[in-house]
Amino acid sequence: MHGEPNQLKYTDIHNDVVRSIVETGPNYYIALVTAFALTLICFFFPWFYQLYYGIGAAGMNHPSVWGTYLASFIFWIGLSHSGTLLSCVLHITNSSWRKAMYRSAEAMTLFSLVVAAIMVMVHVGRPWFIHWAAPYPNQMEMWPNFRSPLLFDVMAITTYLTGSTIFIYMGSIPDFAAVRDRTRGWRNTMYSLMSLGWRGTDTEWHRLHWAYTFLAVLIIPLAVSVHSIVSWDFAMSIVPALHQTIFAPYFVVGAIYSGTAGIVTVMFVLRKFMDFGQYITELHFDNLGKLLLVLSLLWTYINVVEVFTGFYSGASGETEALNYRLFGFYAPLYWEMITFCAIAPLLCAFKSFRTSFVPMLVLSIAINIGMYTERFLIVATSLSRQYLPDAWGLYVPSAVEISILLGTFALFTTLFLLFVKVFPSVSMYEVKETMESPKKSPPAASEGSPA
Amino acid sequence: MKNFVVGLFGDPESALAAAGSIQTADLGTPELMSPVPMEGVEEVLGEKKSVIKRFSLFGAIFGGISGFLLAAITAVLYAHPTGGRPIITFPPYLIITYELTILFGIVFTVIGFFVSARLPNGLWTAWWKQDENRPYVPEAAVNKFAVSVTCTSNESVQQAEAILRTAGAEEVRDVTEEN
């Protein structure tokens, strides 16, 4: 590799990443202002209206008391599942291709989780009392109900949010230090604070490596547990088509699946708009495509199992719920989901498809549309067909709900746009690590090393 | 008098070699600063051990115990019978235990990292500024590999400078004088 014309040098990476932080073109500001305005208009204003009016602003009704808010919550939690989890798995298995993309993938985790946490507040009827779900000593001597699956959620998501924040921060400390010396003014102060006085000594690297590895080892089972627990919100009920043991693995696979597709989308955007073409290459899309293929097959398998067990049980409630999902009011959505999530990803079997950027982008977006539909169907079809036929109903999202759903994407984009200007969005030191280390340039200096 | 002689190298091998010769010359254990984690440091400067794993283990055990107790004790203090289940119900409380095990494992790992890596730097002074007792070369964050030697006398300064230069240092700096 040494001496090739395309060979990147350490300084090139440094300059590229610092440039991505400090040099901000007008396009960025246009994007940021647009995203922020959309967040206000599509997310916060409808939400404030809903706070004033009550959940009635959404389309929920008597049997279908859960709606798109909960579907969005699961969707965003799911999207958060690939970043940190994938990064951890690839870290402890020493896969070097992770290194260029993992910082943004972890940021995706973080912001998806933030959006998901906000969705909980949008979802509940009285968000101004949401702190009652947190265990803290209070004058009422009331504690939350630790037997509730929803409280498992509170604990799991708090832990996951803490863990992901710490993980992305720990991995960025050396990069903050590197950027610190190249910036001035408030940026310098900020990076000085955030780098904690990192100097890059051998001891510091050693400690960072071990702490990082321990964190990765702790976060992998955590991430698996988080989405299992989210699935238990449903599976612990006795609603037909929700009360299923397959739900935990189903949700975990679905989460990693949609998260990986999300990473493909984010990688494409970073590559396109941040000029990181040298770091995010066809190799990454190739590998992510393989991963998508495997996950889509797994996901399809679990779906088949779900339908099969429901059909085989012969229980009236199960059969009705299954029939309703496959052939009822929401059936077009079901078949759309199957097309997007089970059939379309089979294209990833071809290398030429995996290594072409635009088709991969289209596929990744299609997968995430399908995965959102999946979450919506789980909520909508099961709740509208429960045991007592007299209480059957139909649920159609209202304009407020759809606006808030679109607003979550704007909110996510806003957060991500702020991120790329604060965090070095490509991990400098790890990209440097994957490169060949510099060789002794003047051969004259190679003597005189008595060790 | 306490001085830091820092040699800057363009490649990790010569920096490591220089660090080895500094140690064999009885000038104390040098500090290496690099933009990437360096391989082979432990072969030259001796094995490193960190206390992080103890912190992680302690945090996990502490979190697990406190997680279960949190759920069990609060349930008993204000008993709310639900669903015909006993007040202290093991399966759900094990999930709380599991989550808090991981939460405290993570938090204590971070504390362990800060303690063992001696970060944040100079906590009790103006900690965002560089500690005077710890030399820093900005180039080491970009593409240079630095070897820093702590010297207490003029002779050792000269000796260290000589070793660093023969090892192929692109530049040798006396950091204390700069400050």
Place this chain on the structure above:
Amino acid sequence: MSFLDRITEGWRKNRKPGYYEDFDYHWAMTIDLDQCSGCGACVTACQAENNLPIVGEDAFTKGREIKWLRIEHYWEGEYPDVKLNVIPMMCQHCDSAPCETVCPVSATYHNQDGLNTQIYNRCIGTRSCAVYCPYEVRYFNYNDHTWESPLDQQLNPDVSVREKGVMEKCTFCIQRIRQAKDNAKDDGRRRVRDGEVQPACVQTCPSKAMVFGDRNDPQSQVSQSLNDPRSYKVLDELNTNSSVVYLKKVEAEG
């Protein structure tokens, strides 16, 4: 030391499942479907007694009416030869209630009288209890409700008016149970007499299809009624151990 004592005592007392069966009362209801004509008087009585909101036409068409007690209609057969079955459906006050375990803030729990209670003040509106309830008898306040004059003069002062974002459901008229217990105490009795307390629906039922009472008292009318061979529980296979027992409608063969 008292802190530890409280914990050990609580542990001893509460470790056993179903411990609340030892308490004084275990309220239950039977509904004789043979006598029920589906007139809906109980629905109206419930509405008046418990300050149920009149949600209005718009919310009704959206399927957001609040009826703690509803009459379910099931039609059998094709047009000329058609038969209507009705069944009043309200909170079954299950002893193993799925809705209770899921509430993250303990806003719904089982009280010492075997009642499934709902604490409006504590509710944060996750609506998960309504999902977990297989009987679909939990109702959510999608917005604030108002009572036009003179309906506001009719509100029951013993029952709180619920605000938006709160779940509500049948309480077995817990305010009347409270009143009866207070009366019993004033009279120097330890227990409420059988028949002394009646929820609004039971009181109103013109055909006396509903019987309410204490299941722990073997002499009570409801205990006698529970032993009826026609008795069954709705969705008994889900093991909810409901406290509302229906007596099956007897029909001629063919």
